[in-house]
Amino acid sequence: MIEVILLERIERLGPMGQVVKVRPGYARNYLLPQKKALRATKANLALFEKQRAELEARNAAQRAEAEKEAATMNDIKLVIIRQASEMGMLYGSVSARDVAESAKESGHKIARDMVQIDTPIKMLGLFPVKVKLHPEVVIKVTVNVARSAEEARVQAEKGAALIKAEAAAAEAEAEKAAIEAAAAQQAPVEATAEEPAEEEAPKKAKKPRAKKAEATEE
Numbered sequence: 555m556i557e558v559i560l561l562e563r564i565e566r567l568g569p570m571g572q573v574v575k576v577r578p579g580y581a582r583n584y585l586l587p588q589k590k591a592l593r594a595t596k597a598n599l600a601l602f603e604k605q606r607a608e609l610e611a612r613n614a615a616q617r618a619e620a621e622k623e624a625a626t627m628n629d630i631k632l633v634i635i636r637q638a639s640e641m642g643m644l645y646g647s648v649s650a651r652d653v654a655e656s657a658k659e660s661g662h663k664i665a666r667d668m669v670q671i672d673t674p675i676k677m678l679g680l681f682p683v684k685v686k687l688h689p690e691v692v693i694k695v696t697v698n699v700a701r702s703a704e705e706a707r708v709q710a711e712k713g714a715a716l717i718k719a720e721a722a723a724a725e726a727e728a729e730k731a732a733i734e735a736a737a738a739q740q741a742p743v744e745a746t747a748e749e750p751a752e753e754e755a756p757k758k759a760k761k762p763r764a765k766k767a768e769a770t771e772e
Contacts, residue, residue: 555575555576555577555578556575556576556577556578556581556593556594557573557574557575557593557594558573558574558576558581558585558586558591558592558593558594559571559572559573559591559592559593559594559598559599559602560572560573560574560590560591561589561590561591561592561602561609562590562613562689563689563690564585564590564591564689565689570609570610570613571602571606573594573599576591581593616688617688617690617691619688620687620688620690620691621688621691623663623687624687624691624693626662627662627664627685627687627693627695628693628694629693629694629695629696630657630660630662630695630696631695631696631697631698631710632653632656632657632660632695632696632697632698633656633698633700633703633706634648634652634653634656634697634698634699634700635700635701635702635703635706636648636678636699636700636701637701638677638678638701641717642677642678642679642715642717643676643677644675644676644677644678644699646676647674647675647676648671648675648676648681648697648699649671650666650667650669650670650671651666653669653671653683653685653695653697654666654668654669656697657685657695664685664687668685668686668687669683669684669685670683670684670685670686670692671683672684675697675699677699677715678699678700678701678705678709678715678716678717679699679709679714679715679717680696680697680698680699680709680710680713680714680715681696681697681699682694682695682696682697683695683696683697698710700716
């Protein structure tokens with residue numbers, strides 16, 4: 555682990571100016587080349603303190619701009635058309651680039667590195683996706699993945715994947731048919747159960763006749 559000074563707020567690490575310990579690979583491959591952090595040396599600590607006011611002012615201006623943009627983008631719905639199987643599985647998956655391109659087509663500026671897809675999108679449907687406009691400004695957009703523009707419209711109206719709605723309807727219909735079939739099978743069984751009762755009645759009636767016959771003979 556190595557220590558670095560954060561030059562901006564990093565999720566799960568801390569705010570600007572905090573000294574944190576991170577894995578060498580994470581620092582070398584991401585934080586340092588992206589200028590999101592500096593190695594926590596004495597010289598860099600002194601440099602940061604000297605530039606802190608300027609960095610904080612710049613960050614505040616960028617955050618204000620991001621908040622202004624977020625007001626026009628929050629909860630937007632982006633449509634992505636993809637081919638899929640009958641079960642709704644995509645031939646591939648939706649990437650951050652796909653989301654950024656869809657946003658661009660809708661007139662919104664979203665860079666690929668702003669898009670955060672926590673769970674891979676590999677099916678048709680509606681999916682919430684985070685977009686980080688600024689380290690301190692994160693919005694959610696809805697990605698509507700469908701096989702056609704018409705299907706996307708229906709999914710948006712229903713608020714769920716069209717293929718799931720069709721599957722739920724088919725399941726309900728099958729359950730209804732199963733209940734009706736069970737009811738139809740139960741009726742003959744009940745009728746059959748009553749038959750022995752009708753046969754037992756004559757047998758009981760014959761016993762008194764037999765006793766009378768014996769009494770007459772005597």
